[in-house]
Amino acid sequence: MMKASGIICATVLLTACGQSTDKVPSGDPGSAPIRIVSLDYCADQYVLALAERDQILALSTESQDDYSYYKEEAVGIRQVRPRAEEVLALKPDLIVRSFGGGPRSTRLYNSAGIPVVQIGWTSDFASVRDVLTEVAKPLHAEARAEIIIADFDERIAALPDASSGQSALYMTPGGVTSGTGTLIDQMFTAAGLSNFETQPGWHDLPLERLVHDKPDVVAAAFYQSIHKTPGAWSPARHPIAQNTLESQNTIPLEGAWTACGAWYLIDAVEALADGGVAP
Template identity: 35%
Template sequence: MRRLNAMWRLSAGLCLGLLISTASAAPQRIVSLNLCTDQILLQLVERERIVALSFLSQDPFSMAMHDAARGLPTARGNAEEVLALAPDLVLVGTYTTRHTTALLRRFGIPVLAVPGARSFDEVAHEIRIVAEAVGEQARGEQVIDAFETRLAQLKATHHEPRPVTTQFVSGGYSAGSGTLYDDIFSAAGHLNGAARSGLAGYGPLPLEKLVEHGPANLVGSDRRQGGPTLGNRLLRHPAIAGMGARELVLPARQTICGGPWNLDAAEQLRVRGARP
């Protein structure tokens, strides 16, 4: 504890000096402790301004921008580790690293908590608040404009009737209205079967509801699985096999966080999930 307190005092002093000297300047020593803020940050600032990203930033399964993150330092998210980096801004998720966030704020480190995006509108909002925090508002608007331009191009390819697509993963969990999947499906020109069955947010979708709306496409997960489980066996239920739905997988790295990679997922679904 003495070592930690000494580190806090040293780092707080360093950061106070940084804050005083850069009070009117954009942050130059930025740490991100969240997978989604990692990717927003990489779109907005030069690598030289990033002191560390989250440890997940190097994982190609989870991180859409893992190539851009390669070679940058990473942090696990404990307070001692972050304070030693003397950041002038720390980006965190709203529901992650809460203890570290509280301690950083206690010692005067600017912290911006960014909630996870549940829609494309929220993707734009998050880019804007991070862009303002790092002093890159113009760059933020460019990123948003590029996203919206590509989204409009995707929507221009839609045809009627729109196929029904449903996410259905281990345990019967699905994504209904008010989720990134809902907007991804819409961008691809598809209807969200779970939302049509009344599911709001993420949660279990009863098998009866799935069979009732009979989707043309079932979107599964590429999450690494261990041995067989009851949840996984549900996916092999005869009623599901009898629907004749096309089974597709959208990479987790394109759906976990909000950003341009969501449109990569939508493009894959548009092509692979088109009506026969």
């Protein structure tokens, strides 16, 4: 199994062996971008995983926060706020974004002659692979994406085949959970668990149901902050939710694992598969 730093090291070696070190001047449509700017922390992860360090001009101001999966790799790289005047002043040759800058930012930067890579939505493992592959193309990083996907698939294949028969509830500090038809739902299935929340999509924790019915496992995202929820009215602060956290088998998930619905979600899958087995 290859973790984050191992994958990056492997792909850097592959790129160094397979490409000339000479840079093609920016502006050549056939050249790799050399002044990449990322506008949000989800985009940061793709840029850090796929681009060479000297291709990255700037990352978001959240690139080193706890919920940034590649926060250690982001150290030492310039940060920029997703404000048009600040981004344009850097003269990037490629912008990568998920949500940063707002819905009109792509049109604005395109009008300035700057291409924008919009990271797509992922709802299952297939779309995780597809989005990574598509983002890699304008970065000229297809080989790196293939390595990441191969590692992702290898780790999925290594998971136990049998279901544990246990149910799992996804819980966030904001009191939100994820039901069927979502990437979190597929995460549970891959880990051998069934989703306690049977309603599709994302919504508030089912507090009324938790009064008389409990999941076998609580998958607590952003676990370190789950007891100090930012919203005073968040369902996660309700005594029923707190009791569920304390009384059930709670598996802490690092916020970075699930924050952006990307390939590194496999870390959460493995943690659930290891911690959700029947005693």
